[in-house]
Amino acid sequence: MDKKTENINKITSELENKDFNIYYFTIDTKGNPNGGVANQYDHVKMLTELGYNAHILHDKEKYTSVEDWLGEDYSNLSHKPTKNLNVNPSDVIIVPEVFPTVMEQLSKFPCKKVVLSQSYSYIFELLGIGKSWNYDYGFDEVITTSEKQLNYIENHFPGIEGSIIEPVISDLFKKPKGDIKEPTVGIVARDQSDVLKIVKSFYLQYPMYKWITFKDMRGLSKAEFAEQTNNNCLSIWVDRISSFGTFPLESMKSNTPIIGVIPDMIPDWMLSNEVIDDGLVLEDNGIWTENILNIPSLISDYMKLWLEDTLPEIIFDKMAETSSNYTYDGQKNKLGEYYQEMTNKRIESFKNILKDEKNG
Numbered sequence: 001m002d003k004k005t006e007n008i009n010k011i012t013s014e015l016e017n018k019d020f021n022i023y024y025f026t027i028d029t030k031g032n033p034n035g036g037v038a039n040q041y042d043h044v045k046m047l048t049e050l051g052y053n054a055h056i057l058h059d060k061e062k063y064t065s066v067e068d069w070l071g072e073d074y075s076n077l078s079h080k081p082t083k084n085l086n087v088n089p090s091d092v093i094i095v096p097e098v099f100p101t102v103m104e105q106l107s108k109f110p111c112k113k114v115v116l117s118q119s120y121s122y123i124f125e126l127l128g129i130g131k132s133w134n135y136d137y138g139f140d141e142v143i144t145t146s147e148k149q150l151n152y153i154e155n156h157f158p159g160i161e162g163s164i165i166e167p168v169i170s171d172l173f174k175k176p177k178g179d180i181k182e183p184t185v186g187i188v189a190r191d192q193s194d195v196l197k198i199v200k201s202f203y204l205q206y207p208m209y210k211w212i213t214f215k216d217m218r219g220l221s222k223a224e225f226a227e228q229t230n231n232n233c234l235s236i237w238v239d240r241i242s243s244f245g246t247f248p249l250e251s252m253k254s255n256t257p258i259i260g261v262i263p264d265m266i267p268d269w270m271l272s273n274e275v276i277d278d279g280l281v282l283e284d285n286g287i288w289t290e291n292i293l294n295i296p297s298l299i300s301d302y303m304k305l306w307l308e309d310t311l312p313e314i315i316f317d318k319m320a321e322t323s324s325n326y327t328y329d330g331q332k333n334k335l336g337e338y339y340q341e342m343t344n345k346r347i348e349s350f351k352n353i354l355k356d357e358k359n360g
Contacts, residue, residue, distance in 0.1 A: 005354060011090045012350045015343050020090035022047055022339070023057040023080065024116070025102055033069045033219065035246055036096065036118045039167045041066065041074045043094075046332040048077060052339065055080045057093070059102075069221040087111050092342070095139070098122040103137040112346065115142040115160075118167075120149050120265055121241040123156070134160045143338070145244040146268045165334050167246050169326040172226035173253040181233035181256070181306075184213045185299065188247045189238040192218070194292060198236060202296040209303055217247075230254040233306055234299065238292055240264050248286055249326055252319035257311065258286040259298050269322050285318035 014020045024040045040056070047054035055078040056063075067075035087093065089110045095102050097117040106113060115133050117123065133139040134157055141161045144150050150162045189195050199214045215232065217225060229235065235251035237260035245267050251258045262270070262282070270288065272281040282288050287298055305311045 008350050008354055012347050014090040015347050018051055020053065020088065022052055022054045022092045025057045025093065025095045025099065028058055028060055028064050030064050031068055033221065038070060039118060041070055041077065042168050043335060044077050045074060046335050050336045057082060071222060098125060100127045100131065103133060103139055107137040113139040115139045117142050117144045117149065117153060118243065120152050120243050132157050148265050148268065149243045163338050165338060166326055166331060167244060168328050168331045169246065169249045169253050169323055170226060171328060172223060173229060173250045175255040176230050179255060182231045183211060184215050184232045185234045185236060186215045186217050186229055186232040187236040188217050190241065194238045198295050202299055205296050206300045209300065212303065229256055232256050234259065234302055236295060249323050252285060252323040255316065255319065257315055259295060259302065260286055260288055261292050262288050262290050283318055283322065284314050285322045
């Protein structure tokens with residue numbers, strides 16, 4: 001048996017027995033909560049439970065633990081520094097779209113390379129003009145979070161193979177006991193100046209509601225964030241460049257209605273299958289507006305209905321229906337199917353190399 005055949009047999013054996021590594025390149029958030037990083041940790045946790053050798057890959061030897069904001073289960077996952085990292089041909093490396101410089105550094109590595117794209121707005125932030133993930137850096141697959149974002153990616157990177165695996169909506173988000181809500185409104189906004197605009201405008205226009213408390217949800221641990229969302233009577237979401245939107249879904253799972261500004265790339269879960277006059281129809285799983293200036297009046301309208309206990313039941317029904325699509329086990333199954341299919345294709349590809357060698 002020649003050396004090449006021996007090496008290929010070794011690779012296929014590693015793939016067949018899950019004896020290979022999956023590395024998720026992850027930034028050090030310095031202990032600050034980050035939704036994209038949390039999703040990467042969910043992937044590594046689920047893959048570990050499925051029997052894969054999955055790791056958080058970081059470029060600093062001293063990496064800040066995520067225990068304070070994600071919890072012990074996540075901080076105990078395997079972490080590997082990039083320094084002196086030995087990568088085998090059977091291994092897989094996943095890099096977020098915001099790190100094209102890392103992709104370039106890894107372009108010559110003889111392993112499987114995949115982009116994790118969670119936000120279309122980050123795709124071109126550091127990518128060189130005329131550069132592409134697949135043709136220039138060898139990242140020939142992408143995992144993303146919605147059909148719309150996948151279409152957007154495929155239009156810009158022809159030939160790339162894409163798959164959709166949405167983020168998990170944690171079981172920490174749930175109705176409080178007795179479903180008793182506090183007169184508190186939780187706000188998540190990409191631009192924090194929007195938080196102040198909404199709050200100050202609301203109090204000036206509707207002083208009769210000065211007893212309502214607004215809660216900026218920044219900086220809370222995952223458990224604290226969930227508990228607060230569970231107890232809020234209303235959620236506000238302002239993020240025009242969001243590609244998915246976990247906070248609205250977390251609110252829905254908590255039975256907390258949401259008022260949100262419609263993003264530029266409308267999430268799949270926000271769109272109804274119904275079409276009227278060739279226009280898109282939004283689901284009744286939230287209160288959606290195109291203009292942030294409408295939010296104070298929408299809050300006032302909502303509070304009146306909430307106090308009178310006359311909120312439309314269809315909103316709660318649609319919230320439960322929508323959020324039920326993103327469970328931990330459901331996404332874990334999707335992730336497992338994705339990596340099993342990838343592995344099967346890679347095994348077949350290596351075996352075809354051997355066949356070609358023999359036939360040649």
